[in-house]
Amino acid sequence: MFESVTPPPVRPLAPPKIQVRDLKLSYGAQEVLHGISFDVDRNDIFAIIGPAQSGKSTLLKCLNRTIELLPNARQSGQVLIDGVDVSELPSVYSLRRRVGMVAPLPVGLPLSIFDNVAFAPRASGFHDKQELAALVERCLRQAALWDEVKDRLHTLGTKLSGGQQQRLTIARALSHEPEVLCLDEFSIAIDPVTTMRIEDVLKELKQHMTIVLVTNLVQQARRLAGRTMFLWNGEIVEEGATDVVFSDQPQSRKTYDYVNGIFG
Amino acid sequence: MAATFAETPLIRSKHRQEAVVRVILGLMAFAMVLPLLAIVGYLVVQAWPLLSWDFLTQNPTGGMRKGGVWSALLGTIYLVTTSLVIAAPVGVLAAVYLNEYAKQGWLTRIINLAVVNLAGVPSIVHALFGLGAFVLFAGIGRSILAASLTLAIMTLPVIIASTKEALASVPMSFREACWNVGATRWQTIRGIVLPNSISGILTGVILQVSRTAGETAPIMFTGAVFFKRIPEGDPFAYGLYDQCMALSMHLFTITTQVTEAPKALPYATAVVLLGTVLLVNAVAIALRVKLRARKKW
Amino acid sequence: MGEQAMNLPPARVVSTRPVSASAGSPRGPRRNRFSVIGETVLEWVIRLCGISAILFVFGIFFFVLREGVGFLFGGLNLVQFFFSTEWYPTSVANVRYGVLALIAGTFSVTGLAMLIAVPFGLGAAIFVSEFCSERVRETLKVVIELLAAIPSVVWGFIGISLMNPLIQEVFHVPVGLNVLNGALLLALMSVPIMVSIGEDALKAVPDSFREASLAMGATRWQTVHRVLLPAAKNGLLAAVLLGVGRAVGETMAVLMATGHAVNIPKSPFDPVRTLTATIAAELGEASVGSPHYQVLFVIGILLFTITFAVNLTADMIVKRTRKH
Numbered sequence: 001m002f003e004s005v006t007p008p009p010v011r012p013l014a015p016p017k018i019q020v021r022d023l024k025l026s027y028g029a030q031e032v033l034h035g036i037s038f039d040v041d042r043n044d045i046f047a048i049i050g051p052a053q054s055g056k057s058t059l060l061k062c063l064n065r066t067i068e069l070l071p072n073a074r075q076s077g078q079v080l081i082d083g084v085d086v087s088e089l090p091s092v093y094s095l096r097r098r099v100g101m102v103a104p105l106p107v108g109l110p111l112s113i114f115d116n117v118a119f120a121p122r123a124s125g126f127h128d129k130q131e132l133a134a135l136v137e138r139c140l141r142q143a144a145l146w147d148e149v150k151d152r153l154h155t156l157g158t159k160l161s162g163g164q165q166q167r168l169t170i171a172r173a174l175s176h177e178p179e180v181l182c183l184d185e186f187s188i189a190i191d192p193v194t195t196m197r198i199e200d201v202l203k204e205l206k207q208h209m210t211i212v213l214v215t216n217l218v219q220q221a222r223r224l225a226g227r228t229m230f231l232w233n234g235e236i237v238e239e240g241a242t243d244v245v246f247s248d249q250p251q252s253r254k255t256y257d258y259v260n261g262i263f264g
Numbered sequence: 265m266a267a268t269f270a271e272t273p274l275i276r277s278k279h280r281q282e283a284v285v286r287v288i289l290g291l292m293a294f295a296m297v298l299p300l301l302a303i304v305g306y307l308v309v310q311a312w313p314l315l316s317w318d319f320l321t322q323n324p325t326g327g328m329r330k331g332g333v334w335s336a337l338l339g340t341i342y343l344v345t346t347s348l349v350i351a352a353p354v355g356v357l358a359a360v361y362l363n364e365y366a367k368q369g370w371l372t373r374i375i376n377l378a379v380v381n382l383a384g385v386p387s388i389v390h391a392l393f394g395l396g397a398f399v400l401f402a403g404i405g406r407s408i409l410a411a412s413l414t415l416a417i418m419t420l421p422v423i424i425a426s427t428k429e430a431l432a433s434v435p436m437s438f439r440e441a442c443w444n445v446g447a448t449r450w451q452t453i454r455g456i457v458l459p460n461s462i463s464g465i466l467t468g469v470i471l472q473v474s475r476t477a478g479e480t481a482p483i484m485f486t487g488a489v490f491f492k493r494i495p496e497g498d499p500f501a502y503g504l505y506d507q508c509m510a511l512s513m514h515l516f517t518i519t520t521q522v523t524e525a526p527k528a529l530p531y532a533t534a535v536v537l538l539g540t541v542l543l544v545n546a547v548a549i550a551l552r553v554k555l556r557a558r559k560k561w
Numbered sequence: 562m563g564e565q566a567m568n569l570p571p572a573r574v575v576s577t578r579p580v581s582a583s584a585g586s587p588r589g590p591r592r593n594r595f596s597v598i599g600e601t602v603l604e605w606v607i608r609l610c611g612i613s614a615i616l617f618v619f620g621i622f623f624f625v626l627r628e629g630v631g632f633l634f635g636g637l638n639l640v641q642f643f644f645s646t647e648w649y650p651t652s653v654a655n656v657r658y659g660v661l662a663l664i665a666g667t668f669s670v671t672g673l674a675m676l677i678a679v680p681f682g683l684g685a686a687i688f689v690s691e692f693c694s695e696r697v698r699e700t701l702k703v704v705i706e707l708l709a710a711i712p713s714v715v716w717g718f719i720g721i722s723l724m725n726p727l728i729q730e731v732f733h734v735p736v737g738l739n740v741l742n743g744a745l746l747l748a749l750m751s752v753p754i755m756v757s758i759g760e761d762a763l764k765a766v767p768d769s770f771r772e773a774s775l776a777m778g779a780t781r782w783q784t785v786h787r788v789l790l791p792a793a794k795n796g797l798l799a800a801v802l803l804g805v806g807r808a809v810g811e812t813m814a815v816l817m818a819t820g821h822a823v824n825i826p827k828s829p830f831d832p833v834r835t836l837t838a839t840i841a842a843e844l845g846e847a848s849v850g851s852p853h854y855q856v857l858f859v860i861g862i863l864l865f866t867i868t869f870a871v872n873l874t875a876d877m878i879v880k881r882t883r884k885h
Contacts, residue, residue, distance in 0.1 A: 107441040124446070285782040293688040293689060297704050361608055365608065384872040386809070391844075392840070396625055397624040475710070480812075515718055516717070531722070
């Protein structure tokens with residue numbers, strides 16, 4: 001009944017940026033991800049959709065190994081970036097600089113706006129004042145925040161509005177020049193106008209990096225992503241080109257129901 | 265319909281009962297205010313004839329029946345400073361370990377238990393420990409150093425507890441934001457956690473200043489003496505291996521072992537000690553209030 | 562439903578690709594060796610400080626035991642030690658080490674103190690937590706903190722100079738240095754602990770309990786004694802226990818205010834000697850290494866054990882609360 005009518009689009013020739021193979025994750029005795037596998041292409045926006053408690057945030061945490069900071073998380077399977085297993089990298093900190101992360105709730109660190117963005121470069125050894133100033137400006141411009149804060153770079157980051165803090169978080173993530181940018185339901189706590197601005201930013205950024213976007217706004221995935229994955233209860237229901245996933249005939253009935261709001 | 269909301273006798277008696285209870289509980293609370301004011305007032309009044317700047321800067325003379333408390337005051341300053349220089353870094357770092365590094369396991373549980381129990385050890389048992397470990401075993405002998413080490417171990421658990429509280433008041437989301445950009449644990453602590461908890465840490469340490477100044481038992485057998493002559497006005501009169509006088513010990517001595525002292529003398533000594541302690545506490549409280557107003561988030 | 566599993570090519574693990582150990586950015590400086598090593602050293606120092614608390618607790622037990630161990634193995638008569646009221650450590654002809662009177666001294670003073678302090682402390686905790694306005698609360702908390710800051714020796718001095726004549730006058734007794742004097746001082750010293758921990762215990766009860774009770778038309782007081790006190794009873798019990806622990810371990814105030822008689826008190830107006838005061842009073846006279854010296858250390862172990870048990874119990878009670 002729901003056979004694919006259109007042939008799947010041709011996958012790009014370049015090797016995938018991220019490869020996940022048979023990833024299982026449990027918190028204590030409860031398994032949250034049941035052995036999932038997928039690829040993320042370079043310079044693409046890859047959306048992960050699904051209802052709450054599907055394991056979407058957990059999956060992102062496995063990408064930058066912040067899952068290790070949770071007390072009873074146990075992981076098996078592989079996560080490969082550029083063909084290298086991330087758990088075999090000598091420095092987890094350099095991995096986290098290659099994979100940027102934006103959390104659901106906006107966080108402005110209690111430092112000046114300038115120091116917020118300069119935090120990561122300083123931590124990795126950049127101290128040249130001029131270089132830092134140029135870097136901060138570039139990141140704030142890329143995050144569409146520069147015009148609003150350029151005259152008050154030395155005010156506290158915590159005093160900004162929610163939407164501004166979320167863009168500040170993006171600027172912080174950009175400051176260490178990541179190859180992959182992960183966003184975990186970034187629009188939950190911000191207004192629709194800022195959400196649209198950030199979506200424009202993401203469309204611009206995908207030319208320079210690979211973006212993994214977890215979202216509970218199904219339409220956001222449709223707007224932005226080249227490929228979309230529907231994760232449900234720790235298993236992949238469907239993964240494919242966004243056009244197909246959102247079409248009248250995706251590969252699974254469940255996908256159709258979720259995307260059209262019949263459940264979720 | 266108006267009858268539904270009318271005050272029945274039951275409701276009225278409930279309210280009366282409530283008012284009575286409120287008064288009783290209020291009196292119980294204020295039963296603490298009264299003794300504090302009464303005690304401080306009584307002490308100051310009795311000490312009045314002897315209170316003066318000279319009292320602070322002169323040594324006790326005439327078999328401790330005349331003069332001032334300079335040698336004791338200086339000794340207390342030495343003991344407090346030395347013990348806090350030892351206890352504060354260890355305590356703060358221990359709290360950093362417990363709050364920032366330790367995983368939820370049996371080891372952490374045991375450490376926390378040890379801290380709680382260390383806090384409950386009676387002061388005289390600390391004195392015995394100091395005598396056995398520092399004076400005798402380590403061979404330091406009765407000295408400011410041994411007494412300070414004893415005091416340091418006494419204040420350690422409280423510094424750990426108050427520092428832990430200060431560190432925990434920094435929201436977890438800040439730490440996560442730092443880890444997400446690749447900062448190490450220490451970079452996060454140094455860059456965000458410590459600068460934003462320093463006021464709480466400082467308040468906790470200052471409060472221990474006042475506690476250390478008031479303790480008698482731990483120093484009685486480890487380094488404080490009945491009497492020692494030192495030159496007046498010289499802030500470096502004591503050495504680390506010397507024995508010293510101390511305000512708390514001095515009050516004890518004058519009260520229990522010096523006969524025929526003028527009536528105001530022990531009161532004046534008590535006022536100096538109590539005044540120092542209350543002043544330091546007031547500074548700490550004021551600091552805490554002021555810094556709470558300047559919250560950064 | 563791993564519908565996609567079949568279609569994915571197996572992951573290529575390219576292990577020939579060198580990955581630099583501390584890549585900061587694709588270009589630019591890396592953290593120098595010194596700061597990485599320095600940070601590792603610092604983290605070990607921090608870990609060491611962390612376990613220091615355990616070391617010190619064991620250390621205290623060990624060194625106090627060390628000084629007293631001679632007494633324990635040199636013909637100790639346990640029955641006489643614990644059950645005899647005859648404490649004559651300095652007698653040349655007939656030396657006896659019975660601590661029963663001392664234990665009675667400690668517990669009588671502590672017991673009477675708790676009898677006074679617990680109602681006041683809990684009452685004040687309830688008042689501060691549930692019945693007073695913000696400003697009054699701040700003032701009261703400052704007062705409580707200052708009361709807690711008064712040093713033990715100053716309390717002892719107050720016991721001698723103020724309470725002594727007061728008790729003699731009010732109760733018409735010849736001697737004012739007795740159980741009552743010490744108990745009053747200990748009560749004033751323990752109340753602040755009980756108020757602050759008790760208040761914490763009450764604050765830990767969720768507001769939803771209060772709201773639900775008030776919504777049913779209960780008055781504040783009914784809410785307190787029907788809903789909040791039962792809910793907070795573990796924390797309040799812990800508060801009382803910690804107050805007891807403090808009172809048992811108190812030295813200078815009881816040394817100065819309870820008199821010097823070693824006997825079991827028959828009324829609150831009898832002078833007594835506590836375990837703590839005995840050590841403080843006699844350690845100076847006992848020559849190092851003598852049996853008298855050693856038995857004082859053994860009393861120290863006894864005190865350490867009592868307060869350890871009290872604190873452990875209080876801690877377990879609090880932990881049991883948190884599990885709910």
